[in-house]
Amino acid sequence: MKITFLIDVMRRGGAQKILSLILDILSCNGFEVQLVVLKKTQDVMEIPNIKVFYLLGSEKEPLLSNSFLLLESFSNIAKDCDLIVSFMDFITSYYAVLGAKILSKPYCIFVRCEPSFVENNFSQSSINHTLYAMCLQGALRVVCNSRASCKDVEVNFGVLRTKIDLLYNPIDTAKIMRLSQQALEFPKQEGEVFCFAIGRLHTQKNYLTLLQAFKALPNFIKLYILGEGEQREEIEAYLQTHQMQNVILLGFKENIYPLLKKADIFIHTSYYEGFPNAVLEAASLGLPLLLSNIPTHKEIFEDKALFFDPYNAEELCENLKGLIKNTALLAKLKKQSFEALKQYSMESFSKEVLRIFQEVKIALGKPS
Known part of the structure; x- marks a missing residue:
């Protein structure tokens, strides 16, 4: 055939x-x-x-x-x-x-x-x-x-x-774990919190709400964005206008997993997703997940992630600050995010x- x-x-x-x-x-x-x-x-x-x-x-x-x-x-x-x-x-x-x-x-x-x-x-x-x-x-x-x-x-x-x-x-967890072992220099100062987001720089991914949330956060809470796309200039202009030093655009990387392994928290702000591959990749590395409360995120992760309204930057900001302070919840979400992958x-x-x-x-x- x-x-x-x-x-x-x-x-x-x-x-x-x-x-x-x-x-x-x-x-x-x-x-x-x-x-x-x-x-x-x-x-x-x-x-x-x-x-x-x-x-x-x-x-x-x-x-x-x-x-x-x-x-x-x-x-x-x-x-x-x-x-x-x-x-x-x-x-x-x-x-x-x-x-x-x-x-x-x-x-x-x-x-x-x-x-x-x-x-x-x-x-x-x-x-x-x-x-x-x-x-x-x-x-x-x-x-x-x-x-x-x-x-x-x-x-x-x-x-x-x-x-x-x-x-x-x-999700090929074995392959991701293998690729994540690649040596990588990515220095981190004491007290810094690394948050990562992955995806094409496109309005669907709702990066402007993410930036609005990080504008209200201190510089020791850093956001690294992996991806390229047509919204790059708009995002760069926003960062420059608001003089934001805690958001870094890393662009496209062939192997994202050594970088992703450095994250403390993974954030996905999409307005909609067919199936959130990037979130599953983050979960395969045991990262705690902070996700927009869209149906596909909730379908897969249910009570195994922390959710927020994708139209509400203030809620995202408060959820993130609360998660950073709550070490017990962080540890719980790390374990639960990986457990959610069994059927995939x-x-x-x-x-x-x-x-x-x-x-x-x-x-x-x-x-x-």
Whole structure:
């Protein structure tokens, strides 16, 4: 069975890491897979032994005015496949589904977020809702990475429950522990508290609320942010305007784990997440977690983290100050964050990926 996956970009993000795992699992178990990427970015995650096609050579090239070219190129690449799979929300799904319709191919959609929340940020939210609902309802299977996403596509987008699969992202704790052993000079003065945040510098990650909280904190409580993105200039301007010395932008790092191991507390302020990979990575190192009270955070960590309103910088600030003073709670959260990872093993993930695609294969009448 030949499967063509489509994604918007292959930066080194959480969704891209998961996609690379899925492609590897399928290719090692008798499936023929290939990947089509809408735009080639400067920062590219390479996937060994997988055929990859880039439709546009630069992220600066617009999608809309190139739509016919994109659809023609995608259709030529995917014409011999048995199944098309969209692996990113909204615009990626539109191209995947249009390509599938042109070729009269079945398709599946992987949902990486809570779509009804994300669409509220679009200026044309109503038309996006209608289009995405049409795409989801016509899919052979819709694969979500949280219970919240499953509920959202069923209740708000009209997808039949029998079509929906839940596939949690995995966490490779052994690999993270191994990579975290890399030697690293990262000096810390007596009395300093190191807080870390990880993620693309984007409005979704809600960094401005995080900065507002740290503006009210003393300089011995430091925040290190790992990640790059389009919001860097805005964040730098904020730090300069408020003369903040306790927030440091570390940019993108190939191996974040030796740095993350230096943290005393991990903070994640996102307005929404499909599945918070960065939080699980922090939990795998036993870090106490201070998280926005969004459904996906609470679904995974329940009573194993400290939560705050992502729109309330003062609450975040007070929670952080209280956590620093409460050594017993810090120790408890360190233990509990790691315990929350048990159901997200690589073995479970691999079994679920194969189950989903084997069932699709049977539904399409393909030989084993």
